[in-house]
Amino acid sequence: MKNLFAFLIVLLSLFSQQVFAQEHTILREVPAASRAWREQVTESDFRELLALKSKELPEMSQLWEHLEKNPEARGQVFLAGGILRGLMNWLDLELQKHPLSEVRKIPPPRIHSLIIEGADKDIFILGDLKKETLPHTYSYWWDVLEREILQEVVKTGGAKLDKMGVNPYGVSDPVNALQDFLKGRIEFVNVNEALFAKFRGESEKIVHNTKMALVLRHLRFLIAMEGVEIKASDLKSLSVVLKDEEALLKDRVGSRHFIEKALQKLIAQSRTSNVNYLSVLRDAGALGILNRNGFLPPGKTFPISTIRQAFDQKRSDRMDLLDIYMRSSEAxxxxxxxxxxxxxxxxxxxxxxxxxxxxxxxxxxxxxxxxxxxxxxxxxxxxxxxxxxxxxxxxxxxxxxxxxxxxxxxxxxxxxxxxxxxxxxxxxxxxxxx
The missing domain is CATH 1.25.40 (Serine Threonine Protein Phosphatase 5, Tetratricopeptide repeat)
Structure with missing residues (x-):
């Protein structure tokens, strides 16, 4: 009996160690050079640098000239979205190679190299201005989000990084996302379903929203930002966000477009990263839901090398990975x-x-x-x-x-x-x- 008891203790210990190891797995660490500059550059320094480099983007010159001539717009109109994240990512890489004083002198790249192909170009208006007051190039061709929508963007939660904006005069950061970034992290805000539910319908400015779409956006940002950590435990916390999402997706046809769009962008972003997006989807609790509800299309999107890498880690949703592979054209x-x-x-x-x-x-x-x-x-x-x-x-x-x-x-x-x-x-x- 003593031997049996000792054997059970060993088994329990091994199981606990395995669970601990899985939950504390780091899919991507913050590079040592990235940690180094974060310890030396203050938040104030980085804000100043970000504003300076936004001013130097050639494609933004007309908008910044407009702000210079209209001082009342300077605290209202901000560059945002993928261009801002791309600029932050570029600064991270440059600060890993050069001191702050030198990076101040390096011109930023063109916008097309900061974003994935087909990505939206976003501008935020925080005040009472209307987008029609902006130069035609931006008001017509860019996605301009006005104050009413931005207020709802904050209320719906999701990636904190999604709420940031920058212009030559400063940074707009209502949820302190920059502080997280400078610590090598990106945070997700999970809004109570009772508050979020109204955004699932059509009664608000933001329509057909889902927490699945928000999680997919957040995962894309994680993959895109090379200087931020991706931990299995953080991804597991997102599975709590999605716990009841599958039932809420039923019969909501309007929501599918936004989920499909978010997934397509995530897959496109993953092509520029060495992070296995199927592993990320799996650990976040999204893979099974997406597969069961037909969001993962058949085709050559899922090469066997990607499947194998995710499959080799012991998880209960392996069969979703197998099912995805079986439906691919190269199965x-x-x-x-x-x-x-x-x-x-x-x-x-x-x-x-x-x-x-x-x-x-x-x-x-x-x-x-x-x-x-x-x-x-x-x-x-x-x-x-x-x-x-x-x-x-x-x-x-x-x-x-x-x-x-x-x-x-x-x-x-x-x-x-x-x-x-x-x-x-x-x-x-x-x-x-x-």
Missing amino acids: DGRVALELMDQAAREAATVQEFFRALDLRVKFPPQWFVDQVADLWIKNAAHFILLRPNADDWRKVESALSDSEAGKTQGRRVLSEMSKQWHTTSAVRCEAVFL
């Missing part, structure tokens, strides 16, 4: 079998084992049915270690008997597995295939 049955074998071999519960080797969502050819049946037999010893009960044994039939061929294979599987099941528990296998 290969032999690769799928390899992934299924790995998932079954490392399953922690009977339910995970069933999901790994469930034929009903996989390739239909008979050769594939036969191969999966062989995987059941190959992993029988592990299945038995999971202590299946009588109902679990009957689920073996359900998982293998969608066709007569499958039922035949199911009988073969049970026969082979029963040989590995010790005699006293053989009754559990009776009358499953009659």
Whole structure:
């Protein structure tokens, strides 16, 4: 009994260490050079630098000349969105290589190199000005968000970085996002659903909003900002935000466009980063919801290298990753079998084992049915270690008997597995295939 107790303590310790390690995994660390300049450059210095570099952007010259001629607009009109984040990212990279005094002299790049292709170009108006008062280039071709919408942007929560703006006269930062950035972090604000619910409909300036879309935007910012840390524990906290989101998405057709747009931008942004976006989606609790609700389209978007990297980390949503791969245009049955074998071999519960080797969502050819049946037999010893009960044994039939061929294979599987099941528990296998 003492030996058994000691064994259980060891198992519990190993499990706790694994959970701790998973929750404290850092998907991307703040580079040492980035940490170094953050310790030397004050917030005031960075604000001044950000304002200076915004002034030097060639594409902004007409707008800044307008502010110079209209002093009342200087505290109201700000550059924002992807251009601002790109500028901050560029400054981070430059400050890693040069001291502050030298970076002040380096001209910023053109706007197109600061943003991903097709990205919006955003301007915030915080006061009573109307966008029609701005130079035509900006009022017509750019996305100009006026005060009423910006007030709702703050109320809906999401990425704090999304609320920042800059112009040659200073930085607008109502939620202190810059402080987080200078600590190598980006924070997410989760607004209570009772307050958020009205933005899901069409009664406010912001319509058809969802927390899923906000989370996807936040994840894109995390991937884009190379000098910020990405921790598994922070991503896990986002899964709490999405806990009830799937049910709230039902029958909300208008919301799909914004989620799809946010996901497309996230995928586009990931092409410029070495961060595996499927791993990020998975750890944030978004992957399964997106997959089950048809937001992850089939095609070549999901290369096997990306799938494998995310798949190799033990998570319960591995089968969502497998399902995504199976629907891609380059899906290969032999690769799928390899992934299924790995998932079954490392399953922690009977339910995970069933999901790994469930034929009903996989390739239909008979050769594939036969191969999966062989995987059941190959992993029988592990299945038995999971202590299946009588109902679990009957689920073996359900998982293998969608066709007569499958039922035949199911009988073969049970026969082979029963040989590995010790005699006293053989009754559990009776009358499953009659």
